[in-house]
Amino acid sequence: MTFEEALRAARGHHARGELDAALESARRAQALGGAQPPLLLLEGDILHDRGELAAAEERFSRVVAAAPHWAPGWMALGRVRMDLERAADAQEAFRAAASADPQNARAWNNLGVALERSERFGEAEEAFARAVAIDPRYALATLNLARLRDGRDTDSALALAESAVRAEPRLAEAWLLLSDIHRRRLALGHALSALDAGLRFAPGDLRLLAARAEVLSHQGLPAESRGPGRRDRS
Numbered sequence: 001m002t003f004e005e006a007l008r009a010a011r012g013h014h015a016r017g018e019l020d021a022a023l024e025s026a027r028r029a030q031a032l033g034g035a036q037p038p039l040l041l042l043e044g045d046i047l048h049d050r051g052e053l054a055a056a057e058e059r060f061s062r063v064v065a066a067a068p069h070w071a072p073g074w075m076a077l078g079r080v081r082m083d084l085e086r087a088a089d090a091q092e093a094f095r096a097a098a099s100a101d102p103q104n105a106r107a108w109n110n111l112g113v114a115l116e117r118s119e120r121f122g123e124a125e126e127a128f129a130r131a132v133a134i135d136p137r138y139a140l141a142t143l144n145l146a147r148l149r150d151g152r153d154t155d156s157a158l159a160l161a162e163s164a165v166r167a168e169p170r171l172a173e174a175w176l177l178l179s180d181i182h183r184r185r186l187a188l189g190h191a192l193s194a195l196d197a198g199l200r201f202a203p204g205d206l207r208l209l210a211a212r213a214e215v216l217s218h219q220g221l222p223a224e225s226r227g228p229g230r231r232d233r234s
Contacts, residue, residue: 003033007042014046022046037067041076048080056080064096071101078110087117098130105135112144124148132160139168146177154181165194169201172208179211183218191215 001009006029013022026043033039044059057080063073078093094111098104112127125148131141146160158181164174175198182191195212202208 001028001032003029006032007039010042010046014042014049017049019046019050023050035062035066037063037070037073040066041073044076044080048076048083053080053084057084064093068096069100071097071104071107074100075104075107075110078114082110082114082117087114090114091118103134105131105138105141108134109138109141109144112141116144116148121148136163137167139164139171139174142167143171143174143177146174150177150181154185157181165197169197172198172202172205175202176207176211179215183215188215188219192219 006025010022010025010029013019013025023043023046026039026046030039030043040059040063044056044063047053047059048056057077060073060077060080063070064077067073074093074097078090078097081087081090081093091111091114094107094114097107098111101107108127108131112124112131115121115124115127125145128141128145128148131138132145135141142160142164146157146164149160150157158178161174161178161181164171165178168174175194179191179194179198182188182194192212192215195208195215198208199205199212
């Protein structure tokens with residue numbers, strides 16, 4: 001087997017969720033072609049998916065040592081550190097990813113998540129805003145920014161939530177936030193419309209159904225609030 005064949009096999013096994021076979025093929029490829037950063041990254045991803053977080057972090061650390069200006073390595077290192085509940089260390093990795101690729105919206109969004117986890121809310125807002133400025137249709141970053149601004153600037157939060165659902169209508173969390181802002185403003189009709197719209201894209205989502213029942217209850221329609229649940233089970 002050649003290096004290219006082993007690498008294709010590793011990627012194929014990984015894509016199909018065949019993690020043991022993927023790891024074996026990745027290591028065979030390394031034996032044939034050396035520990036190149038993309039191959040170490042693949043091995044780390046496989047180990048991450050197997051739940052071997054410490055081993056995955058070691059592979060990603062080798063990636064960034066060998067290729068310090070390659071954003072994917074830093075992104076992977078940040079993700080595994082978040083899973084290891086080391087948000088401060090993850091921040092360093094995501095900052096390095098954003099430095100290596102300043103137009104990488106995902107790097108800025110992930111940095112925002114790590115900063116928010118550390119309760120550094122002002123810096124997190126700046127990171128989310130940077131991600132949205134780079135990619136205005138990045139729904140998750142838009143939603144994260146909306147959540148941070150909600151309660152302090154609800155007009156901005158409302159506009160951002162609306163942008164998030166336009167960009168990704170299947171993002172149930174954005175419909176929930178949009179509805180909740182309307183509900184707190186006592187615009188119950190708009191709150192209900194947002195939830196109904198969300199259920200068209202995410203039918204049967206229990207969070208949307210529960211929020212819908214609550215809004216209907218506020219409207220004095222508790223019996224009707226049980227209707228969608230029955231229809232979704234039939």
